[in-house]
Amino acid sequence: MSSEAFALHAWSMLTAAVVSASCGLVGTLLVVRRMSLLGDAIAHAVLPGIVVGVLAGGRLGGPLVLVGAVVAALLTIGLTRGLRAAVGLAEDAGSGVVFTTLFAAGVVMISLFASRVDLDPECVLFGILELAAFDVVSVGGLEVPRALLTATAVLAIVASGLAATWQLQIATAFDQEAAAAAGIPVAAVTTGLLALTAVATVAGFEAVGAVLVVAMLVVPAATAELLVHRMHQVALVAVTVAVVAAGLGWLAAWRWNTSAAGMITVVLGGFYAAAVVLAPADGLLARLVRKLALDWRVAREDWLARIWRAGELAGAAGESVPRPRPRTGLERAAAVWLRLTGRVNRSAGKVRLSKDGAREAETVVRSHRLWETWLGRHADLPADHLHPPAEWVEHHLGQAMRERIEAELAEGEADPHGREIPPEAGRPDGPPSVV
Amino acid sequence: MTLATFGQSALIAMAGLGLTHNTLVVLGGVAAVGCGAGVVGSLTLLRKRPLVGDAAAHATLVGVAGAFLATGRRDLPTLLAGAAVSAVAGLLVLVLLRRFTRTREDAATAIVIGVSFGLGLALLGGITARGMPGGGGLERFLLGQTAALTARDAALLAAISLLAIVVVMAVLKELLLVAFDPAFAAATGWPVGLLDAGLMVLIAVMVVIGLPAAGAVLVTALVVIPPVAARQWTERVGVMLVLAGLFGLVAAVGGVAVSSLRSGLATGPLVVLVAAAICLASVVIAPRRGLLARRLRSRFDVGGDRS
Numbered sequence: 001m002s003s004e005a006f007a008l009h010a011w012s013m014l015t016a017a018v019v020s021a022s023c024g025l026v027g028t029l030l031v032v033r034r035m036s037l038l039g040d041a042i043a044h045a046v047l048p049g050i051v052v053g054v055l056a057g058g059r060l061g062g063p064l065v066l067v068g069a070v071v072a073a074l075l076t077i078g079l080t081r082g083l084r085a086a087v088g089l090a091e092d093a094g095s096g097v098v099f100t101t102l103f104a105a106g107v108v109m110i111s112l113f114a115s116r117v118d119l120d121p122e123c124v125l126f127g128i129l130e131l132a133a134f135d136v137v138s139v140g141g142l143e144v145p146r147a148l149l150t151a152t153a154v155l156a157i158v159a160s161g162l163a164a165t166w167q168l169q170i171a172t173a174f175d176q177e178a179a180a181a182a183g184i185p186v187a188a189v190t191t192g193l194l195a196l197t198a199v200a201t202v203a204g205f206e207a208v209g210a211v212l213v214v215a216m217l218v219v220p221a222a223t224a225e226l227l228v229h230r231m232h233q234v235a236l237v238a239v240t241v242a243v244v245a246a247g248l249g250w251l252a253a254w255r256w257n258t259s260a261a262g263m264i265t266v267v268l269g270g271f272y273a274a275a276v277v278l279a280p281a282d283g284l285l286a287r288l289v290r291k292l293a294l295d296w297r298v299a300r301e302d303w304l305a306r307i308w309r310a311g312e313l314a315g316a317a318g319e320s321v322p323r324p325r326p327r328t329g330l331e332r333a334a335a336v337w338l339r340l341t342g343r344v345n346r347s348a349g350k351v352r353l354s355k356d357g358a359r360e361a362e363t364v365v366r367s368h369r370l371w372e373t374w375l376g377r378h379a380d381l382p383a384d385h386l387h388p389p390a391e392w393v394e395h396h397l398g399q400a401m402r403e404r405i406e407a408e409l410a411e412g413e414a415d416p417h418g419r420e421i422p423p424e425a426g427r428p429d430g431p432p433s434v435v
Numbered sequence: 436m437t438l439a440t441f442g443q444s445a446l447i448a449m450a451g452l453g454l455t456h457n458t459l460v461v462l463g464g465v466a467a468v469g470c471g472a473g474v475v476g477s478l479t480l481l482r483k484r485p486l487v488g489d490a491a492a493h494a495t496l497v498g499v500a501g502a503f504l505a506t507g508r509r510d511l512p513t514l515l516a517g518a519a520v521s522a523v524a525g526l527l528v529l530v531l532l533r534r535f536t537r538t539r540e541d542a543a544t545a546i547v548i549g550v551s552f553g554l555g556l557a558l559l560g561g562i563t564a565r566g567m568p569g570g571g572g573l574e575r576f577l578l579g580q581t582a583a584l585t586a587r588d589a590a591l592l593a594a595i596s597l598l599a600i601v602v603v604m605a606v607l608k609e610l611l612l613v614a615f616d617p618a619f620a621a622a623t624g625w626p627v628g629l630l631d632a633g634l635m636v637l638i639a640v641m642v643v644i645g646l647p648a649a650g651a652v653l654v655t656a657l658v659v660i661p662p663v664a665a666r667q668w669t670e671r672v673g674v675m676l677v678l679a680g681l682f683g684l685v686a687a688v689g690g691v692a693v694s695s696l697r698s699g700l701a702t703g704p705l706v707v708l709v710a711a712a713i714c715l716a717s718v719v720i721a722p723r724r725g726l727l728a729r730r731l732r733s734r735f736d737v738g739g740d741r742s
Contacts, residue, residue, distance in 0.1 A: 036545040037486065044652075086726055087718055089663060093485040097663055097714060100656035104707035107578065111700050121701060125577055125652065126556060211493065211652060212556070215549025222542045259560030265553020272546060276536050284535060 008133040009254060011145045016129055016246040016264060018151040019207040022158045022200040024220035024242030028235045029162070029193055031221040033173045036214075037092065038077070041099035042194070043201050043213035045076040047106030047124060050202065054117050055109075062150075066202055073198030074191070076102060103210065127208035127261040129250075147206060154203040161196050165189060170231050208261035216242065219268040226275040226282055241271050298395050299334035301364045305394075307344060307351055308361035312419075320352040362422040368394035369415035369422075370405045376416040377408070383416050399424065457586050458695070462688055464589025465581060465648050468641075469657065469687025469706075471596030473679035474603055475641045476658030477665065478634055481614040481672070485662075487526070489655040490547045491639040494525025496555025496651050499576050500562060509572065511588040515643050518576075522639040525551050552651070579650035579703030581691050592644045599637055600680070610634060611672060648687055650703035656710055661686060664714040667721035686710035 030039045049072025050065050058064025076098050083094040110119050128147075136143040162169065171179040172189045180186045197217070204213040224237035249264030256263075277284050303326070310321040323346065326332035338344045343357030353361055371393045372386040402424065415421055479485055495518035502517025503509055525547050532543040559573055575583060603610065612620045613630045621627045638658060645654040665678035690706025719726050 031539070031542050034539055034541050036539070036542040040489075040545050040548060083718070086729075087667060087724055089666075090483065090485070092483075093480060093659060093663055096485050096489070096655060096659040097711070100653055100660070100707050101711040101714075104653055104656070104704035104711070107701065107704040108708060111697075111704075121578055122574070126560070209556075211552045212549060214545050215553055218542050218545040219549060222538050222546055226537065253557070253560075256561060257564045258558075259556045262553045262555070262557030262560055265550055266557055269546070269550030269553065272550070276532075276538075282537055 009250070011133045011148060012129055012260070013247055013250040015133075015145055015148040015151050016207055016250050016260065017243045018148065018155050019203045020216055020220070020242035020246040020264070021239050022151070022155045023204045023213065023216035024238040025155075025158055025162060025235060026193070026197045026200045027217035027219075027221040027242075028224070028231070028238045029169055029173055030197060031218055031225065032231070032234070033193075036218045036222075038095065038194075039197060039201075039217040040214040041076055041080075041095040042073045042197055043205065043217070044099040044103040044210050046072045046198060046201055046205060047210060048072055048102050048109060049075075050205070051106050051109045051113070051117055051119070054119065055113060059118075066199060069202040069205075070195050070198040072102065073194060073201070077194055123209070124205075125209045125211060126259055127206065127212065129207045129260045151203045151207070154199055158196050158200050161192065165192060166232075169193060173231075208264060212261045212265045215265040215268055219265075219272050220245070223268075223272045223275045226272075226279040241268070245271055294395075295330055296334070299328065299330040300338060301360070301395055303331055303334045303338060304343065304353065304357055304361035305364040305368070307353055308358065308365055311353070318353060318358055320347075320350040323349060323351045359425040363425050364394050366422045366424065367397040367402060369419060370402055371397060372417070373409065373413070373415050373421070374405045386416055460586040461581055461584045461589045462691060464584070464592040465687045465691050466684045467593035467596040468644055468648055469661070469683035469685070470680040471599045471683075472641045472645050472654075472657040472687075473661035473665070473681070473683025474600050474676050475634075475637050476683070477662040477672075477676050477679040478603065478610050478614060479638050479658065480662040480666065481611070482631075482634060483614075485659050486544065486655070487529075487635060488638045488642050488658045490525050490529055490544050490551075491522040491635075492642045492646075492651050492654045493548045493555075494551035495519075495522045495643055495646055496576065497521040497551055497558065498524075499573060499646075500555055500558035503562065503567075503573060504558065511584070511647065512591060514573075514576070515646065518643045518646060519640060521551070522643055523636060526635050526639060555651070575650075575701075576646050577650050577652060578701035579646070579648050579653065579706065581648055581694075581702050582698075584647055588647070592647065595640065595644050599641055602637065603676075606630070606633070648691060648702055649706050650701065653703040653707050656707040657683060657687070660707070660710040660714050664710070664717040667717040667724045670723075682710065682713050686713060 027039065030036055046069040049068035049070070051068075052072075053062075053065035053068030056064055056068070058068070076095065079098045080091055080094040083089040083097070084091055089097075107121050107124065110117055110121055110124065114120070133145050135146045137146050137149065138144075139149070168179075168184050168189050171182065171184055172186050176186050179189075201213050201217070204216050208216065220238040220242040221234065223241050224234040228234055228237055245267040246264050249267040250260050252267060253260035253263035275283070278286075280286055303324075306324050307321060310324060311319040314321050323335075326335055335344070338357065339346055343354050343360065345352045345354055368390045371390040375381055375386050375389060376383065406421075406424075409421075413421070476485075476488070479487060498517035498519065498521030499514045500517075501521065502514050505517070506513055528551075529543055529547050532538055532546070533540055536543070538546070562573065572583065609620075609625060609630055612625060613627050613634075617627055620630075641658060642654050645657045648654075649657050661682035662675070662679040664682050665675045668678055669675050686706050686709040689709040690704075691702050693709070694700040694702040694705045717725070720728075722728050
């Protein structure tokens with residue numbers, strides 16, 4: 001590729017990245033305020049505003065068009081709320097009526113005034129990112145795409161607007177009533193957010209078209225929310241995701257010769273999917289690993305406790321007993337693992353706990369019986385209902401909790417089934433150490 | 436039968452205007468689609484999920500492009516079959532996101548809308564850029580274009596619409612129970628999840644067969660606006676369903692008819708504008724719930740309900 005062609009691509013890619021950054025930024029607040037679909041509605045509804053702005057003599061990305069778009073966005077909100085107040089129509093249905101109507105009106109206007117409007121229905125849907133690099137203005141001797149200048153101005157407006165009201169926005173987003181009580185002008189803050197959304201949307205609209213703006217608004221923030229939890233971190237990650245996706249999407253579209261707007265969205269979707277699977281705390285993979293680790297520990301502890309109980313029945317907890325039948329595949333694996341790690345010794349079809357194994361088993365059985373005792377005292381359950389909850393809680397009761405329960409018991413008290421409660425491991429039988 | 440009679444007389448009137456047989460059949464098919472969309476949309480409106488069709492609608496594009504790429508054919512049944520598969524897949528993704536992630540429901544809906552549409556555009560863009568034979572014309576599914584419909588296509592659309600209406604009628608009682616009181620329905624042993632899933636599939640089907648007339652971007656309006664308008668006129672479900680069907684029919688036929696006046700006009704926006712006009716009229720002049728009626732009541736009937 002010639003350096004000239006590459007310069008064209010680089011300019012368009014930069015434009016896409018700047019546009020994405022503005023959208024990702026306002027999207028953070030939209031998503032957290034459950035206003036994602038409002039973003040979708042605004043993205044469609046700005047179209048007639050843009051067309052009117054152009055008809056009134058403005059040019060794409062110029063101030064007239066911006067004003068038209070902001071008016072159209074506020075009109076959408078106003079009409080939706082008006083329908084709710086006037087005839088009790090729910091807001092989602094109302095916005096469904098309003099944004100489709102406004103978008104349809106915009107498309108029809110474009111068709112009717114085709115000669116006077118430098119837009120066509122296709123570019124409304126696909127965006128004109130590919131053409132952005134051809135409409136240039138000279139800035140200090142450098143030929144810069146006009147769309148990039150607009151996008152930069154929009155980013156400056158959005159970023160400074162949000163930075164100036166960030167604390168107010170967050171307070172309003174998380175608890176409107178508390179914010180109102182604290183004297184924050186909630187309605188003005190919300191209107192400001194909607195206006196900034198409209199401004200960001202206009203830039204995005206021009207770049208990627210009406211429908212894909214919603215992806216640019218919502219997907220980066222939704223991705224960031226899966227990865228981090230503090231609002232300023234969410235905003236930073238969202239902007240990063242948006243910018244990187246714009247770059248990669250642009251390159252992918254160039255590589256496979258297809259719509260840049262479409263590919264940017266697809267890359268965004270890929271990032272979101274990756275976050276759903278791989279997010280460190282909440283990702284599907286992390287949850288699966290946590291669940292497997294828990295299942296594995298439960299299987300090990302159950303196996304040790306079964307041998308320990310069998311020995312107790314046979315006379316003494318340390319006795320050799322016939323090997324129990326594993327109930328699950330995981331328990332079978334746990335049995336092998338425990339033998340390999342020296343917690344269970346096996347000889348001639350019989351098994352016997354080692355010293356370490358016995359200590360771990362006692363902790364489990366002790367937790368189990370303490371919990372049964374506690375439930376028996378406090379939960380007013382019949383004796384045959386105590387076992388199932390204890391079977392689960394035995395794996396989750398810490399030492400501090402065990403000692404608190406034990407402190408309630410009389411010296412040498414047995415569990416509700418009359419069995420002895422083993423002492424805390426590593427502590428000779430005596431009074432609990434916690435007061 | 437009033438609807439059929441209405442449709443018939445409308446067709447006869449248009450025949451008088453010198454419209455061809457094919458145009459008439461297409462208008463008949465579009466009328467049935469509008470009617471079915473109004474009826475099925477009424478149930479999703481009552482179920483308080485008016486925008487679920489939007490996610491399905493935007494997901495259809497992937498299926499249209501995918502079906503073309505997979506089969507190399509561009510006849511309507513093939514493309515719509517692909518659209519149906521991807522619409523249902525989009526709804527399935529939505530359900531899974533809601534079930535397995537922390538993402539809020541509205542954000543999940545927006546993600547399905549945006550990303551599936553983007554994927555569809557990327558596929559369409561790739562098809563166009565490679566100049567694949569027969570690949571041109573797939574864009575008509577974006578904003579709707581009925582000019583290319585054949586009589587057979589229209590008959591197929593009409594048959595599916597009527598089938599959807601019949602299905603709705605067959606399980607109307609159950610669907611309404613779930614719509615009005617899902618907790619009670621579940622407590623009395625009705626399969627709420629299954630009925631909801633069925634309604635989702637119905638709306639996906641209506642959105643798919645609404646594509647030729649209204650296009651992926653605007654077909655939502657076909658299942659949202661007529662029911663909203665119909666709701667203004669009545670407190671009775673039966674009347675609402677008939678009116679929604681009627682309004683949908685008028686909007687679809689009116690939009691397609693107006694678009695035929697000028698070549699190159701997409702049908703979708705015009706269908707939506709006709710529906711919006713009906714809706715606006717309903718909001719203003721409907722008895723009891725309409726704005727005028729409320730205004731009059733509050734003026735002459737002090738203490739009357741304006742809640």
